[in-house]
Amino acid sequence: MRDINQFTITDAVKSSFSTEPGSRFESLLHGLIEHLHDYTREHQITHEEWMRVLMFLYDCGKISTPERHEFILLSDVLGWSALVDMINSKGGATEGSNLGPFYLDDAPRKDLGAHLADGRDGVTVLVHGKVTDSLHNPLAGAIIDTWQADGAGTYPIQEQEQGQDKFDLRGVFETDEQGRYWYTTVLPKPYTVPYDGPVGELLRAGNRHAWRPAHLHYIIRHPGMAAITTEVFFENMEYLDNDAVFGVRRSLIATLAPARGTVPDLPAEAKFDAVVEFDFVLAPEG
Amino acid sequence: MRDINQFTITDAVKSSFSTEPGSRFESLLHGLIEHLHDYTREHQITHEEWMRVLMFLYDCGKISTPERHEFILLSDVLGWSALVDMINSKGGATEGSNLGPFYLDDAPRKDLGAHLADGRDGVTVLVHGKVTDSLHNPLAGAIIDTWQADGAGTYPIQEQEQGQDKFDLRGVFETDEQGRYWYTTVLPKPYTVPYDGPVGELLRAGNRHAWRPAHLHYIIRHPGMAAITTEVFFENMEYLDNDAVFGVRRSLIATLAPARGTVPDLPAEAKFDAVVEFDFVLAPEG
Numbered sequence: 376m377r378d379i380n381q382f383t384i385t386d387a388v389k390s391s392f393s394t395e396p397g398s399r400f401e402s403l404l405h406g407l408i409e410h411l412h413d414y415t416r417e418h419q420i421t422h423e424e425w426m427r428v429l430m431f432l433y434d435c436g437k438i439s440t441p442e443r444h445e446f447i448l449l450s451d452v453l454g455w456s457a458l459v460d461m462i463n464s465k466g467g468a469t470e471g472s473n474l475g476p477f478y479l480d481d482a483p484r485k486d487l488g489a490h491l492a493d494g495r496d497g498v499t500v501l502v503h504g505k506v507t508d509s510l511h512n513p514l515a516g517a518i519i520d521t522w523q524a525d526g527a528g529t530y531p532i533q534e535q536e537q538g539q540d541k542f543d544l545r546g547v548f549e550t551d552e553q554g555r556y557w558y559t560t561v562l563p564k565p566y567t568v569p570y571d572g573p574v575g576e577l578l579r580a581g582n583r584h585a586w587r588p589a590h591l592h593y594i595i596r597h598p599g600m601a602a603i604t605t606e607v608f609f610e611n612m613e614y615l616d617n618d619a620v621f622g623v624r625r626s627l628i629a630t631l632a633p634a635r636g637t638v639p640d641l642p643a644e645a646k647f648d649a650v651v652e653f654d655f656v657l658a659p660e661g
Numbered sequence: 662m663r664d665i666n667q668f669t670i671t672d673a674v675k676s677s678f679s680t681e682p683g684s685r686f687e688s689l690l691h692g693l694i695e696h697l698h699d700y701t702r703e704h705q706i707t708h709e710e711w712m713r714v715l716m717f718l719y720d721c722g723k724i725s726t727p728e729r730h731e732f733i734l735l736s737d738v739l740g741w742s743a744l745v746d747m748i749n750s751k752g753g754a755t756e757g758s759n760l761g762p763f764y765l766d767d768a769p770r771k772d773l774g775a776h777l778a779d780g781r782d783g784v785t786v787l788v789h790g791k792v793t794d795s796l797h798n799p800l801a802g803a804i805i806d807t808w809q810a811d812g813a814g815t816y817p818i819q820e821q822e823q824g825q826d827k828f829d830l831r832g833v834f835e836t837d838e839q840g841r842y843w844y845t846t847v848l849p850k851p852y853t854v855p856y857d858g859p860v861g862e863l864l865r866a867g868n869r870h871a872w873r874p875a876h877l878h879y880i881i882r883h884p885g886m887a888a889i890t891t892e893v894f895f896e897n898m899e900y901l902d903n904d905a906v907f908g909v910r911r912s913l914i915a916t917l918a919p920a921r922g923t924v925p926d927l928p929a930e931a932k933f934d935a936v937v938e939f940d941f942v943l944a945p946e947g
Contacts, residue, residue, distance in 0.1 A: 377902055378911040381747040388740035388907065392867030404867065406704050408739060410696045415744050418692050425736070425745045432732045436722010446718045450711070453694060454674035458701050459711045461667040581678030581690065616663055621673065625664040 385412040431573050438572040442532075444476055448574045451620035452583070460622075465601055467509035468658035472606040473622040475592060477522060477530045482545035485558070491546050492561035497526020501634065501647040503557035504654040506550050506595060513554025514657060517597040520547045521558075524589070528566030559647050562631075563589045565612070568619050578619070588614035588623060593655070600657035607653050629653040671698040717859050724858040728818075730762055734860045737906035738869070746908075751887055753795035754944035758892040759908040761878060763808060763816045768831035771844070777832050778847035783812020787920065787933040789843035790940040792836050792881060799840025800943060803883040806833050807844075810875070814852030845933050848917075849875045851898070854905050864905070874900035874909060879941070886943035893939050915939040 379387045388408050394401035414420075435445040450456045451473065460471040485491070492499070506517040522545040524530050531543040550556050567585035570578055578585055590606040606622050608615060609631040615623050629651045665673045674694050680687035700706075721731040736742045737759065746757040771777070778785070792803035808831040810816050817829040836842050853871035856864055864871055876892040892908050894901060895917040901909050915937045 379743075379907065379909075381744055384740050384744050384747065384907060391869055391903065391907075393869070394867055400866065403704055403706075403710065406700055410700045411739060411741055412744055414692055414696045415741065415748065418689055419748055420689075420745055422745060422749055424689065425741070429730070429732045429736060432718065433722065433725055433730065436719065436725055436732075439719055439722055444715070444719065446715045446722075450715060453697060454670050455697055455701065455711070457665075458667055458670050458698055459706055459708060461670065462701065462705055463708055580686065581680055583677055583679070617677065621665060621670060621677075623665075 381416065385409060388412075431577075434573040442476070443569065443572075445572050445574055447476060448568055448572075449577075451568065452574055452578060454621045457621035460604075464603075465658040467656065468601065469595070469603050469605055469655045470624045470626050471603055472624065472627060473620055474594075474604050475606075477532055478592070478594070479522070479532070479541065479545065482520060482522065482542055482547050485546040485548060487548055487551060487555075487557055488559075489546060489548075490559045491521075491523075491544050492525070492559070495525055495544075495561045497564075498562040498649055499559055499647045500562050500631070500649045500651050501557060501559050501641075502591065502651045502653070503555065503641060504652050505554045506556065506597065506655045506657065507554055508600070509656055509658055513550075513552075514597045514600070515550055515552045515554055517550040517554065517556075517595060517600075517655075517657070518547060519550065519556050519655075520594040520596070521545065522592045523560065524563040524566055526561045526564055528564035528589075555641070557641050560591075562609075562649065563591065565589050565614050583619065584617070585619050586614045587618050587620060588612050590622070591651075595655045595657060597657055599660060601660045603655065603657060605655075607651070609651065667702065671695060674698075717863075720859040728762070729855065729858075731858050731860055733762060734854055734858075735863075737854065738860055738864060740907045743907035746890075750889075751944035753942065754887065755881070755889050755891055755941045756910045756912050757889055758910065758913060759906055760880075760890050761892075763818055764878065764880070765808070765818070765827065765831065768806060768808065768828055768833050771832040771834060773834055773837060773841075773843055774845075775832060775834075776845045777807075777809075777830050778811070778845070781811055781830075781847045783850075784848040784935055785845055785933045786848050786917070786935045786937050787843060787845050787927075788877065788937045788939070789841065789927060790938050791840045792842065792883065792941045792943065793840055794886070795942055795944055799836070799838075800883045800886070801836055801838045801840055803836040803840065803842075803881060803886075803941075803943070804833060805836065805842050805941075806880040806882070807831065808878045809846065810849040810852055812847045812850055814850035814875075841927070843927050846877075848895075848935065849877065851875050851900050869905065870903070871905050872900045873904050873906060874898050876908070877937075881941045881943060883943055885946055887946045889941065889943060891941075893937070895937065 389405050439445045464471045506514045531539040532541040548556050570585040590608050594604050596602045608628045610628050632650050634647050675691050725731045750757045792800045817825040818827040834842050856871040876894050880890050882888045894914045896914050918936050
C-alpha cells in the first residue's frame with residue numbers, strides 16, 4: 376500500500392482527483408493544493424493555527440447573507456479582489472476596480488443631465504466625460520451604469536429599513552452621438568467597509584483601519600467591447616493612499632474642479648458647485 | 662501617491678498590516694498573502710473563477726453547523742488536515758491522524774475489559790495493547806479516549822434523532838500498571854464523509870469517492886507526555902489506499918487476527934470473534 380508522508384502527500388492529493396489532463400480545472404486545483412501544502416510546510420502550521428483558520432472561515436460563513444458577503448470582504452482586504460481586477464484589465468482600456476457589495480443590476484434608466492441626488496445634502500457636482508475606444512473614437516450608445524454613496528458616506532440600499540429608496544443615487548445612462556455623458560449628483564464621502572465581523576477582527580489584529588476613499592462606481596458597456604467595472608476617485612481626498620480594499624489606481628483619480636460657469640458645449644442646466652471630468656476607454660471583446 | 666500594480670500589490674497589502682515585526686502572526690499573514698497572490702498571478706485567475714471560489718466558501722458557510730463543519734471537511738479532502746497531523750507528529754511517538762467531526766470530550770469512563778457495543782450487530786473484536794514511552798517503558802494510568810462507527814459504518818451521534826445514545830460506542834479507559842488496555846467492541850465498517858454539500862460537489866467534479874476505510878479513533882494522554890490524536894486501521898480492508906481524507910499511515914494499520922482462545926495474561930472473559938492489537942507510544946511534552 377502507499378505510505379504517504381508530509382512530502383509525498385501533495386502528489387497523493389493531486390492524483391486523488393481524476394480531472395481531465397491539462398484542463399483548467401485540473402490546473403487550478405493542483406495549484407491550490409500545492410500552495411496550501413507549501414504554505415503549511417514552510418510555516419509548520421500547528422493544530423491550533425489550523426483550527427483558528429477553519430473557525431475564522433466558519434465565522435465568515437455565519438455572518439454572511441446575500442447582502443453581506445464576508446468572503447468578498449476578506450478577498451477585498453487581502454488585495455485579492457484588486458489583484459484579480461488588475462490581472463483582468465485590458466491593455467489600453469480604463470483600469471478595472473472593485474465591484475463592491477452594493478451593485479444592483481436593475482437600476483433605472485435616466486436621461487443625460489439628470490440629477491441623481493434629489494434632496495440630498497452635500498457638494499453638488501457635475502460629472503461628465505466621454506466613452507471612447509483606445510484610438511479615442513467616441514462610442515455612441517455606450518451604457519454607463521453608476522452607483523455611489525451619499526454626502527455622509529452611506530448607500531441608500533443600506534438604509535432601506537429607514538425608508539430609503541434603494542435605487543436612489545443610481546442611474547443608467549446612454550452616451551450621446553459624440554460618446555458624451557453628463558449628470559449631476561452629490562459628492563460622495565469616504566466610508567468604512569463593515570468591520571463588525573471576522574474580517575473586522577482581522578483588521579483590528581493587524582492595526583488596520585476600514586476606510587475607503589470617496590468614489591463613484593461604474594460599469595461601462597458597449598456592444599463588441601469588453602465591459603469594465605471600475606471606480607473613479609477624486610484627487611487630494613482622504614485615504615487615496617491607504618484604501619482598505621486597494622481599489623485606487625493613479626489612472627482612476629479624477630480632477631475635482633470648482634464650477635466656473637457652465638461646461639462648454641454641454642446642455643447642463645442644473646446648478647452645481649464643482650465639476651468632475653472622467654473619460655472611459657473600452658477595448659474590444661475577446 | 663502610491664500607484665500599485667499587479668506586482669507591487671503584494672508588498673502593499675503586507676505593509677498595510679502593522680504587525681509586530683518578526684511575530685508569528687506577521688509571518689503567517691505575510692505567507693498567506695504571498696501564496697494567495699502568487700497563485701492568482703501564476704494562474705491568471707479570472708473574475709468568474711474568483712467569484713466561483715467565493716461562492717463555494719459562502720456555500721460551505723451556509724451548510725455548516727456546530728455538528729457539520731464543512732470547512733474541516735474541505736481541509737480533510739484537500740489533505741490539509743493530514744498534512745498538519747504529519748507535521749505535528751513527534752518523532753518516536755505514534756503518528757497522529759484525523760480527529761474527525763465526531764469527538765465528544767465528555768464520554769463516560771469505563772473499566773478495562775468493558776464491552777462498548779451492547780446489542781450491536783457485527784464482528785466482535787477484542788482490542789488490546791500497551792501505552793509506552795519511546796523506550797518501551799509502560800505508562801500506567803494513561804488515558805485512552807476512543808470512539809468509533811458501528812458495524813454499519815454509522816456513529817451513534819449521527820442517529821440521535823432515532824433515539825441512539827450519543828455516548829454509545831465510546832469509552833475512556835485508564836491503562837493498568839503494566840500500561841495495558843483492553844476492551845471489546847464491534848468491528849467498525851467503512852463509511853462516507855458527508856457529500857451532500859459543496860465539498861461533495863468538489864469530489865464529484867474531480868471524480869473522487871467519499872469513502873473512508875474502517876477505523877477506531879483515539880486520543881491518548883498521560884501526564885508529562887504529548888497527547889496524540891490518531892486512528893487505527895485494519896490490514897487488508899477496503900479503502901486503505903484511497904481514504905477520502907488521507908488519514909491512513911502504514912504505521913497505524915493493525916493486524917486483525919481470528920480469535921484463538923483467550924489472549925495470554927489478559928483477564929478478558931467476553932466472547933469475541935477476532936483480536937486487534939495495537940500499541941501506542943507517547944513522546945515527552947514540549
